[in-house]
Amino acid sequence: MSEGGEENREAERNARAVLTRIVEPGDETVGRWLRQTTPAQLVQSLFGERDMPTGVSQEKFEGLRLRTARVDVNQPAADLEAVAALGGRFVCPGDDEWPQQLDDLGDGRPLGLWVRGSANLRMWALRSVAVVGARACTEYGAHLAATLGADLADGGWTVVSGAAYGVDGAAHRGALSAEGSTVAVMASGVDYAYPRGHTDLIRRLAEQGLVVAELPPGDHPTRSRFILRNRVIAALTRGTVVVEAELRSGSLVTARRATELGRFTMGMPGPVTSGLSAGVHQLLRGEAVVVTNAAEVIELVGSIGDLAPAQRGPVLSRDLLDPVATRVLEAVPARGGADSRRLARDSGTAEEVAQGKLFELQSLGFVQRCGAVWELARRPTAVASSGRDGP
């Protein structure tokens, strides 16, 4: 833990948790304040237990005080319990599970992330790609998103999306169908299924994948929260693929944030006669790269090693793995492989825990997956050609 001593840690976690009830996602003013004051001090000020921090705008502060008035001082404990009951937790900057690439959002980085699911968010996000697009997509778009989600997952990449209808849902479902790793970043609380029609999908995502939100349990989405959520999707991943998008669609916002953050921006083209491809083509005429399948996406996002150490073999010493991951890794046979059920049994671990650890070990480059079978990773033999060479 890099921020604050162990003894202040719980105070900071509680303070950040209550701030997610008071402050809208991506509030850069509050982010700036938190460079001068601790979350706990800010919360005390907001509850009137302490003077207003210096260098803070009175008007903005009063606005937050009004919102604070509606929050019970014991709310964070209740929220943390509610999420724990769902198998979740609240991950803060400085935690081992915090995906450090979110710090690229600067003062707009999340105060923390409410997380449901057993996998380690940071590990899964190391090798992750966002797949986003139109809610009202065509059959063509749904087909592309599902195939891309499945093939990315098969290739060992985590599929990140927003759990919306259309492209988002198809991408998540594709990854789930391949028994791969997938993360839904919500514009509501992690227990608030939106859209309603995706209640089952979101429950499956929480069971087999991860469901992540800046907003506290029970909170609902708003128009601006959808837009702000997109920056988390862009920042969390190595790159964003837009599958179908109209001109001026929210997916283009995600893609452009990805570019601003130095991530890869990709688009899958479609008929120029389709309005649902017009936004993608606009993007492709600018900063985005044409991709037509998962292999091309992986070739691109795998081409720089910073977030994807597995491409270049393990980056962590085995000694630094946690005890459960070490047991699971030791269960993987030196020759051939084994499915997660056998590895769970041989490591004395619950199967869903073993599965989560296997994906982490894959992200760290220790193991690789071939269908249902996990085996020890071999070093890559050669870098794939970039496909961007001239004639």
Added chain:
Amino acid sequence: MSEGGEENREAERNARAVLTRIVEPGDETVGRWLRQTTPAQLVQSLFGERDMPTGVSQEKFEGLRLRTARVDVNQPAADLEAVAALGGRFVCPGDDEWPQQLDDLGDGRPLGLWVRGSANLRMWALRSVAVVGARACTEYGAHLAATLGADLADGGWTVVSGAAYGVDGAAHRGALSAEGSTVAVMASGVDYAYPRGHTDLIRRLAEQGLVVAELPPGDHPTRSRFILRNRVIAALTRGTVVVEAELRSGSLVTARRATELGRFTMGMPGPVTSGLSAGVHQLLRGEAVVVTNAAEVIELVGSIGDLAPAQRGPVLSRDLLDPVATRVLEAVPARGGADSRRLARDSGTAEEVAQGKLFELQSLGFVQRCGAVWELARRPTAVASSGRDGP
């Protein structure tokens, strides 16, 4: 005329004409010889009237001698007459009508071009775009090519293609339907309709547009001639748009030659599930730019002024126009405009001649077309935004 004095000019023209019967298009060895010796001297050597030029490979020379043996010494006169009877001519490097951008092909530049049609090839090629693609295109590809051909023509750009089935034919027909300028570059003689099913189209192109070939009258296409023809399409135009193309298609050769020659290379995307868009997408992942309509093509190819002076107003003084063009230009009313029929009448010119001159005057930036009406060109008010800006 930049090459040779007036008195040697006809000898050179005849020599180049006969060489098109003997030498295959794009023969860079012969191109290199012609840096040391004149076409007339080379022809004399080939007919045994003169020693072999120095610095020439014996084997190559003997091969050409074998081909020369099948050529009558009076053939060029007959060829020139045959093409003249079709309303054509033989345009050589150094001629006023020679499109100087073909010199970018270096030693592989055409020995000359057989041309049918009344327009001035050089003038038309100043503002020209190649539209190429699959012979066995889909309805989608045919629709795109026809619309693009029509809209480019409406925008005052000459549509260059290869008169083949599929995309080529649709692009030419689109341009013809808009009463615009279009040039077919053949892989056979200008009087040899290939494919047979395009006999009527090629005749219309010779009447309303231009039909151009490196090969002499009556000569037939071969596989290698199709490939070599593509370099002329690439070199003649400001840019090449590929509409539909399979992987490893000839259209990709044209596009890559365009890139090598410093021309713009563009592709119209399609469904990634379509094999006929796979070649286009491959290109778009490399050197080519996504375009979805004629406006985007024109924005791109019009963005550099070297071959498209009209974008920036007239580049020639009126004094340098030929007398017929001057008469036609003087007939254009200062306010409003007039159709070509009235301008032909008012300038005392045949309508098809007036039409050709109007396209030349458009290329030179003196006039612009609005539907059927020609009017004096106004200076552009602002350069369109490039559309490639970031968010």
